Amino acid sequence: MSFTILKKHELVPTVYLMGIAAPRVAKKAMPGQFVILRIDEHGERIPLTIADFDAQTGTITLIFQKIGKTTRQLASLAAGGSIADVAGPLGKPSVIEKFGTVICVGGGVGIAPIFPIARALKSAGNRVISIIGARSADILFWEDRMNEASSELHITTDDGTKGHHGFVTEVVQNLLEHGGHSGQIDRVIAIGPPVMMRAVASVTKPFGVKTVVSLNPIMVDGTGMCGACRVLVGGETKFACVDGPEFDAHEVDYTLLMSRLAMYLPEEKEALEPYEH
Amino acid sequence: MNTESESKIRPEMAKQLPSERRYNFSEVALGYNRGEAVAEAKRCLDCKKPLCIEGCPVGVDIPLFIRQIAEEDFDAAARTLKSTNSLPAICGRVCPQETQCEAVCILGKKKDSDPIAIGGLERFVADYEMKKGVMIPEILESTGRSVAVVGAGPAGLTAAAELAKMGHAVTIFESLHSAGGVLVYGIPEFRLPKAIVAAEVDFIRKLGVDICLNSVIGKIDTVDELLEEYDAVFLGTGAGLPLFLGIDGENLNGVYSANEFLTRVNLMKAYLFPEFDTPIKKGSRTIVVGGGNVAMDAARCAIRLGSEEVTIVYRRGEDELPARAEEVVNAKEEGVRFRLLTNPIRILGDENNWVTGMECINMELCEPDESGRCRPVALSGTEHNIPADIAIIAIGTSPNPLVPMTTPGLETARYGTIVADETGATSKPGVFAGGDIVTGSATVISAMGAGKVAARAIDEYLGRV
Numbered sequence: 253m254s255f256t257i258l259k260k261h262e263l264v265p266t267v268y269l270m271g272i273a274a275p276r277v278a279k280k281a282m283p284g285q286f287v288i289l290r291i292d293e294h295g296e297r298i299p300l301t302i303a304d305f306d307a308q309t310g311t312i313t314l315i316f317q318k319i320g321k322t323t324r325q326l327a328s329l330a331a332g333g334s335i336a337d338v339a340g341p342l343g344k345p346s347v348i349e350k351f352g353t354v355i356c357v358g359g360g361v362g363i364a365p366i367f368p369i370a371r372a373l374k375s376a377g378n379r380v381i382s383i384i385g386a387r388s389a390d391i392l393f394w395e396d397r398m399n400e401a402s403s404e405l406h407i408t409t410d411d412g413t414k415g416h417h418g419f420v421t422e423v424v425q426n427l428l429e430h431g432g433h434s435g436q437i438d439r440v441i442a443i444g445p446p447v448m449m450r451a452v453a454s455v456t457k458p459f460g461v462k463t464v465v466s467l468n469p470i471m472v473d474g475t476g477m478c479g480a481c482r483v484l485v486g487g488e489t490k491f492a493c494v495d496g497p498e499f500d501a502h503e504v505d506y507t508l509l510m511s512r513l514a515m516y517l518p519e520e521k522e523a524l525e526p527y528e529h
Numbered sequence: 530m531n532t533e534s535e536s537k538i539r540p541e542m543a544k545q546l547p548s549e550r551r552y553n554f555s556e557v558a559l560g561y562n563r564g565e566a567v568a569e570a571k572r573c574l575d576c577k578k579p580l581c582i583e584g585c586p587v588g589v590d591i592p593l594f595i596r597q598i599a600e601e602d603f604d605a606a607a608r609t610l611k612s613t614n615s616l617p618a619i620c621g622r623v624c625p626q627e628t629q630c631e632a633v634c635i636l637g638k639k640k641d642s643d644p645i646a647i648g649g650l651e652r653f654v655a656d657y658e659m660k661k662g663v664m665i666p667e668i669l670e671s672t673g674r675s676v677a678v679v680g681a682g683p684a685g686l687t688a689a690a691e692l693a694k695m696g697h698a699v700t701i702f703e704s705l706h707s708a709g710g711v712l713v714y715g716i717p718e719f720r721l722p723k724a725i726v727a728a729e730v731d732f733i734r735k736l737g738v739d740i741c742l743n744s745v746i747g748k749i750d751t752v753d754e755l756l757e758e759y760d761a762v763f764l765g766t767g768a769g770l771p772l773f774l775g776i777d778g779e780n781l782n783g784v785y786s787a788n789e790f791l792t793r794v795n796l797m798k799a800y801l802f803p804e805f806d807t808p809i810k811k812g813s814r815t816i817v818v819g820g821g822n823v824a825m826d827a828a829r830c831a832i833r834l835g836s837e838e839v840t841i842v843y844r845r846g847e848d849e850l851p852a853r854a855e856e857v858v859n860a861k862e863e864g865v866r867f868r869l870l871t872n873p874i875r876i877l878g879d880e881n882n883w884v885t886g887m888e889c890i891n892m893e894l895c896e897p898d899e900s901g902r903c904r905p906v907a908l909s910g911t912e913h914n915i916p917a918d919i920a921i922i923a924i925g926t927s928p929n930p931l932v933p934m935t936t937p938g939l940e941t942a943r944y945g946t947i948v949a950d951e952t953g954a955t956s957k958p959g960v961f962a963g964g965d966i967v968t969g970s971a972t973v974i975s976a977m978g979a980g981k982v983a984a985r986a987i988d989e990y991l992g993r994v
Binding site for chain 1: 704705706714741742743744749769771773779783788789797802803804805806807808929930
C-alpha cells in the first residue's frame with residue numbers, strides 16, 4: 253500500500269506544498285506532530301512536520317524545502333504519483349491550552365509547522381501574536397493563512413523587501429518590552445532554523461517567559477528505537493522523536509543540535525552529485 | 530555407512546572464507562548439501578524419550594523431521610517443521626541451538642561426539658522447501674473472530690500464523706515499512722538474508738494474515754481502539770529502545786547506538802550508499818561496547834563497511850561473553866579485536882564534536898553476583914585511551930514504552946516490561962503479550978515460543994467470550 257499525492261505545487265521558489273492521502277494519519281494528527289516518510293525502496297526515512305491535516309478528506313499537508321537528495325526527489329513527484337511509506341502522526345502534540353497571549357514565531361520553512369499550532373491556540377481562546385520571517389519577500393509564504401490563524405501578524409524579512417527589515421527576534425524583543433497591545437506575554441513558541449530558535453530563546457530568557465521550540469534533528473525510525481535524534485535538554489539526553497519534538501527553549505543545547513545536524517554533510521553532498529548535472 | 534569414528538562428528542557446514550567475507554554482506558554459512566544433510570540425519574538415535582523436543586521453545590518434533598530427512602522425504606520433513614514452526618529458515622540460522630535442543634542431545638553427551646546438527650538440518654529442510662515452492666497448510670474454517678497483533682517481529686509473526694491456522698482473522702500492525710522486526714532491522718544480511726525473512730513473512734501472508742505497515746500503535750490507534758474493532762489483541766512490540774552508558778561524550782558525532790548503526794545498515798541498506806539513500810559513517814577505527822550477539826553483529830558490519838580496526842570492548846572475560854560462541858569465532862576470524870575486562874569511562878572528542886577515542890579502565894572479576902555472573906570491578910590506575918572515530922554502544926535494549934504509555938489498565942513491571950502470566954494474558958481483558966516486551970531482551974526463538982503459547986491462550990479466550 254502506498255500513499256497517493258493529491259496535489260503538489262511550488263509555494264515560493266524552492267519551497268513545495270504537498271497534499272497526501274493518508275486518512276488514518278489525518279484522523280489522529282494534532283498540531284506539532286510529524287510524519288516519517290520514505291519515497292521508495294531505495295529511499296531514506298525523513299521526518300517532516302505536518303503543516304495541516306483534514307480528517308474529513310483524509311489528507312495531510314507537508315511543506316518542505318528542496319535541499320538534499322530526498323527533498324529534491326520529493327519535489328520532482330507530481331499529483332497522481334505516490335510515496336511508498338508515510339508513518340505517523342509521531343511525536344508529542346503541541347500543548348494547546350488557554351495561556352493568555354502567545355507569540356508564535358515561524359522562520360523560513362518553520363512557518364508551515366507553526367501554522368496549525370497558532371490556529372489551535374487561537375481556537376483555544378488565546379490572543380495569538382504571530383511573527384513570520386524569511387530572508388526575502390519572494391520566499392515568504394502563507395501570510396494569508398497565518399493572518400487568519402492569528403490575532404495579530406508581524407512580518408520580517410532579512411533584506412527589508414517586506415515588513416520589518418531585520419530578524420524575527422527584534423519583533424519578539426519589542427513585543428516583550430512593550431507587551432504587545434494587550435499587555436503581558438504568557439508564552440512564546442518558535443519554529444525555524446536552529447540559529448533562529450536559539451536567538452529567540454536568548455531574547456525571551458531575561459523576561460522569564462516560557463518559550464517552546466520544535467527541534468528537527470536527524471531521525472531514522474521516529475519511534476524511539478534508534479536514538480539518532482538525541483538532543484540535550486537541561487543537561488539530560490532526550491529523544492526528539494518520542495520525548496519531543498517540542499522542548500523548553502531555554503534548556504536546549506543548540507550547539508550540539510547544530511553539530512549533530514551537520515554529521516552527514518559530506519554524504520549529503522555525495523548523494524546530491526548526480527542531481528547537480 | 531560411516532565408520533564409527535566418523536559418525537561421532539557432524540559435517541562442518543561450508544562457510545565463506547574470512548578473507549572473502551569481510552568484504553561482502555553475503556551469507557557467511559552456506560548450509561548443508563543433500564548428502565551432508567542425509568548423512569547427518571542418519572546419526573540421530575531417534576531416542577524413545579527425545580529430550581530435544583523439550584529443549585525447543587516451540588516444541589518442534591525434531592526426531593520425526595530428522596528421520597524424514599534420513600529417508601530423503603524432504604517434503605514430509607518440511608511439513609513436520611512447518612506444523613509447529615512457521616519460521617524454520619530463520620530459526621535454522623539464528624537460534625542458539627547449542628544451548629537449547631542440541632544441548633540436551635544424547636549424542637553430544639558421549640565422549641568425543643557431537644550432538645546432531647539440528648539447526649543445520651532445520652535450515653536444510655526450510656531452504657529446500659523455499660526453493661521448491663512453499664506449501665500452504667490446511668487452515669481451519671473461519672471462526673468469525675478477529676485478532677489484532679501489534680508488532681511484526683518473531684513473537685507477533687508466530688502468534689499471527691498460529692491464530693490464522695486456527696481460523697481467526699488476523700491483522701498485524703507494524704510500525705516500520707517492512708515486516709520482521711529485529712529480523713530486518715537488527716540481524717545483518719550476512720547472518721540472515723533479508724530475502725529469507727521476506728519469504729517466511731510471505732508464507733504468513735499466505736495463511737491469510739493481513740500486515741498493515743507504517744502503523745505505530747499508540748499513535749495511529751490505541752490498544753483500546755483496536756479492542757473496539759477486534760476480539761483480542763496480542764502485543765509483541767519488543768525491546769526496541771537502545772540503552773546508553775550514561776558517560777561523557779555519548780552525544781558526540783560518530784557515536785551510535787547499536788540499534789541505529791544496525792538499522793541504517795540492515796533495514797536501510799546504508800552499506801549500498803549512495804545506491805540507497807541512507808548514509809552511514811564508515812570510520813577507520815571502530816569501537817563496539819558490549820559482548821552480546823548485537824555487539825558481534827555491529828562489529829562484523831563495521832569490518833564489512835571497511836573500518837580498518839574494529840575492537841570489541843567488554844567489561845567481563847571471554848567466558849562471560851553473552852554472544853553465541855560461533856559468532857565470537859566468526860568475528861575473530863574476520864579480524865575483530867577483543868579488549869576484554871575493559872570498561873569505558875568516557876568518550877573523547879575533538880573541537881568539532883567528533884569522536885577521537887575512548888578512555889577505558891581495566892577490570893577484574895570478583896565473586897559472582899545475584900545473576901550468577903562474576904561482578905567486574907575497576908582496577909584504579911589502569912586508565913588508558915583507545916583511539917577511534919566511531920563508537921557503537923551495544924549494551925542492550927529496553928522495552929518500547931509507546932503501547933504501555935497509551936494503554937490504561939495494562940500493568941507494567943520494573944524496567945517497563947508488560948506483566949503477563951505464563952499464557953501471555955495481561956492485566957487487561959482480551960489483551961495478551963509475549964516476547965521481549967514481557968521478558969526484556971532475549972532470543973528470537975523464545976519470543977516465538979511466547980507467541981505460540983499466547984496464540985493458544987487467545988484461541989481459548991475467543992472460545993469463551
